[in-house]
Amino acid sequence: MTTKRIGMEGSFAIAEAIKLARVEAIAAYPITPQTHIVERLAEFVANGELDAEYIPVESEHSAMSACLGTSAVGARTFTATASQGLELMHEVLYVASGLRLPIVMTVANRALSAPLSIWTDHSDAMAIRDCGWIQIFAENAQQAFDLVLCAFRIAEDLTVLLPTIVHIDGFYISHTIESVELLEQKVVDKFLPEYRHPYPLNPDKPVTMGAFGPPPIYTETKKAHEVALRDSKKVILKVWQEFGKLSGSHYAPVESYKTEDADVLLLCMGSFSETAMMSIDKMQAEGQKVGLIRLRLWRPFPTEELRQAVSKAQLLIVFDRALSLGGAPPVCSEIQAALYPLKTKPKIVSFVGSLGGREISIQGFEELINNGMNRAKRGKLDEFEIIGVRE
Amino acid sequence: MEKRDKIIEIRWHGRGGQGAVTSAELLALAAIEEGKFAQAFPSFGPERRGAPVLVFNRVSDKTPIRARVSVINPDIVVILDPGLIYITDVTAGLKEGGVIVINTTKAVVDIKSEFNGSWKLAVVNATSIARDTIGVPIVNTTMLGALVKATDIIELESLAEPLKERFGARAKGNSDACHRAYKETEIAELSGVVKKPTKTFETETFPSWQELLPGSVIPEAGNAKQYRTGDWKSESPIWDHQKCIKCGICYLFCPEGCIGQNKDGYFEANPYYCKGCGICARECWTEAIKMVEEE
Ligand code: SF4
Ligand code: SF4
Numbered sequence: 001m002t003t004k005r006i007g008m009e010g011s012f013a014i015a016e017a018i019k020l021a022r023v024e025a026i027a028a029y030p031i032t033p034q035t036h037i038v039e040r041l042a043e044f045v046a047n048g049e050l051d052a053e054y055i056p057v058e059s060e061h062s063a064m065s066a067c068l069g070t071s072a073v074g075a076r077t078f079t080a081t082a083s084q085g086l087e088l089m090h091e092v093l094y095v096a097s098g099l100r101l102p103i104v105m106t107v108a109n110r111a112l113s114a115p116l117s118i119w120t121d122h123s124d125a126m127a128i129r130d131c132g133w134i135q136i137f138a139e140n141a142q143q144a145f146d147l148v149l150c151a152f153r154i155a156e157d158l159t160v161l162l163p164t165i166v167h168i169d170g171f172y173i174s175h176t177i178e179s180v181e182l183l184e185q186k187v188v189d190k191f192l193p194e195y196r197h198p199y200p201l202n203p204d205k206p207v208t209m210g211a212f213g214p215p216p217i218y219t220e221t222k223k224a225h226e227v228a229l230r231d232s233k234k235v236i237l238k239v240w241q242e243f244g245k246l247s248g249s250h251y252a253p254v255e256s257y258k259t260e261d262a263d264v265l266l267l268c269m270g271s272f273s274e275t276a277m278m279s280i281d282k283m284q285a286e287g288q289k290v291g292l293i294r295l296r297l298w299r300p301f302p303t304e305e306l307r308q309a310v311s312k313a314q315l316l317i318v319f320d321r322a323l324s325l326g327g328a329p330p331v332c333s334e335i336q337a338a339l340y341p342l343k344t345k346p347k348i349v350s351f352v353g354s355l356g357g358r359e360i361s362i363q364g365f366e367e368l369i370n371n372g373m374n375r376a377k378r379g380k381l382d383e384f385e386i387i388g389v390r391e
Numbered sequence: 392m393e394k395r396d397k398i399i400e401i402r403w404h405g406r407g408g409q410g411a412v413t414s415a416e417l418l419a420l421a422a423i424e425e426g427k428f429a430q431a432f433p434s435f436g437p438e439r440r441g442a443p444v445l446v447f448n449r450v451s452d453k454t455p456i457r458a459r460v461s462v463i464n465p466d467i468v469v470i471l472d473p474g475l476i477y478i479t480d481v482t483a484g485l486k487e488g489g490v491i492v493i494n495t496t497k498a499v500v501d502i503k504s505e506f507n508g509s510w511k512l513a514v515v516n517a518t519s520i521a522r523d524t525i526g527v528p529i530v531n532t533t534m535l536g537a538l539v540k541a542t543d544i545i546e547l548e549s550l551a552e553p554l555k556e557r558f559g560a561r562a563k564g565n566s567d568a569c570h571r572a573y574k575e576t577e578i579a580e581l582s583g584v585v586k587k588p589t590k591t592f593e594t595e596t597f598p599s600w601q602e603l604l605p606g607s608v609i610p611e612a613g614n615a616k617q618y619r620t621g622d623w624k625s626e627s628p629i630w631d632h633q634k635c636i637k638c639g640i641c642y643l644f645c646p647e648g649c650i651g652q653n654k655d656g657y658f659e660a661n662p663y664y665c666k667g668c669g670i671c672a673r674e675c676w677t678e679a680i681k682m683v684e685e686e
Contacts, residue, residue, distance in 0.1 A: 100606035206612030
């Protein structure tokens with residue numbers, strides 16, 4: 001079903017997915033490392049390859065606001081941003097999800113200032129953790145392409161109607177050229193039929209959107225939102241299954257790598273998981289019982305799948321790529337919350353690293369796993385450690 | 392006075408613009424000035440002139456006040472607008488032996504049949520007192536005088552400072568209003584014998600979370616029409632066709648959009664929605680519109 005493998009930058013693969021998805025409206029403001037995506041889309045629109053309204057705006061706040069409008073009238077809508085841009089959108093993100101507008105966005109993950117950093121980590125993603133969007137992490141250009149296509153199907157499902165973010169690591173996915181297999185237009189058309197919002201803004205059939213929610217109703221709206229986001233997992237699973245059948249690429253909320261006999265599991269998110277796989281290969285070859293799990297789905301949080309994935313492990317080493325300054329690292333604290341009620345659960349060691357684009361090598365992940373095992377042996381589980389920091 | 396452990400709870404019923412919030416604030420400040428513990432807070436909402444509003448007080452001699460929640464079972468209710476008794480259940484939750492203080496043109500005998508309970512009823516024509524003393528029908532400070540008369544919640548003199556602070560040059564009028572109301576308030580004990588069938592009031596109902604459409608979209612566009620803002624008014628605009636030049640300015644300025652043109656080309660307000668804000672009268676440059684008090 002797929003076309004032949006071609007070499008392509010991750011950003012361009014995403015732009016191809018947007019074109020194949022026949023997106024009708026794009027509003028975006030350029031920001032490194034996301035810019036290539038929307039530049040390519042602007043070209044597609046300008047040269048007639050994509051029949052969409054491209055709205056150049058003066059800021060990310062406006063970009064997301066324009067997306068609210070285009071999505072509210074029922075247009076398939078896309079945007080992309082990163083880091084400070086995502087933060088500038090922050091308040092509008094909540095409006096998009098609260099209004100249940102199925103906007104799709106890619107975030108090319110990048111550290112937050114200050115100090116100014118254009119390089120990748122997950123600070124931006126974690127800062128919008130609670131914004132009520134579906135959030136999915138990709139690890140390479142192929143996944144970015146696939147998951148963006150799936151994102152529209154998920155977001156626009158009439159039982160879901162929630163905006164969806166596909167997180168891609170800045171540079172490591174956005175600016176990396178690698179091989180990608182695109183899908184043919186007719187395959188995508190079948191997978192992603194035309195979308196109709198059930199209650200669009202339409203002067204011929206007016207509705208009120210975004211009305212006041214005084215105390216007697218606000219809690220109900222939030223409960224409805226919460227349930228919709230949780231329940232979206234069923235649709236996510238169904239869509240990924242269907243996509244797997246047509247493309248051969250299979251996705252799951254929590255994905256395991258060589259975990260069958262593993263006592264020790266490393267947990268990662270994003271592109272560095274692939275580097276970590278190499279470390280796992282090496283360590284397993286040396287007879288160590290280590291494996292890797294990755295959170296593909298971040299919101300709704302895949303509690304069941306996580307519990308299942310770690311059910312046989314004795315030690316879980318969680319690698320966060322963001323700090324919750326003054327608190328526990330964000331991913332690890334959620335993992336701990338999800339596992340806390342279980343009678344038998346692995347010990348958990350928490351590390352933070354790769355902040356602001358600092359790399360972690362294959363050997364680095366090996367050291368991290370060994371370090372984690374040491375800490376567990378010494379019973380040092382109460383504090384997280386920032387790794388690779390100069391003393 | 393003997394110090395009480397008890398917390399006295401008050402619920403004020405007014406309309407946006409009548410100053411109920413100010414009354415409750417002044418009462419709390421005066422009580423605190425006396426060394427008591429007190430609290431005043433409104434039921435926060437989208438404030439609109441004329442809309443029914445609730446404000447709450449708690450006052451105690453000895454007990455610090457912790458409850459940060461609306462008053463459900465008041466010891467005292469104060470009603471700034473007599474019309475409110477027909478649209479809201481002003482005595483809801485009022486304790487036995489509680490006090491009702493109401494602004495009305497009616498005498499005690501004529502209004503007491505409206506209330507079914509063994510309560511104390513205090514009536515005062517606050518609108519007329521306010522007009523005489525302050526010059527405008529804003530009855531908040533007047534009603535404070537009536538409240539103090541009907542209850543021993545604070546000493547009347549304790550209001551002097553807070554009134555001065557709040558009103559500056561206008562303090563005298565407000566203080567006069569307060570004192571006159573203190574003198575003129577009539578008090579009666581209600582027997583609690585039911586004389587009229589208990590009124591039923593429309594209660595608002597809200598959907599469950601399952602009933603909400605995605606994004607809480609409201610598919611009945613323009614449903615604000617169902618909201619009878621005409622209930623809010625204490626004054627109505629009256630048009631003088633001799634002066635009207637049919638310019639339509641009043642129509643343009645009416646915030647409620649309730650002014651229309653009749654077949655003779657004159658403008659008139661739809662009483663169902665006109666909330667008596669007086670903007671049309673103020674904007675009409677030929678002074679063809681007068682605001683007259685509602686009965
Ligand atoms: S503004 Fe005055 S003069 Fe003009 S139409 Fe209205 S009432 Fe008549
Ligand atoms: S008083 Fe005049 S301006 Fe105000 S709502 Fe009534 S008609 Fe409209």
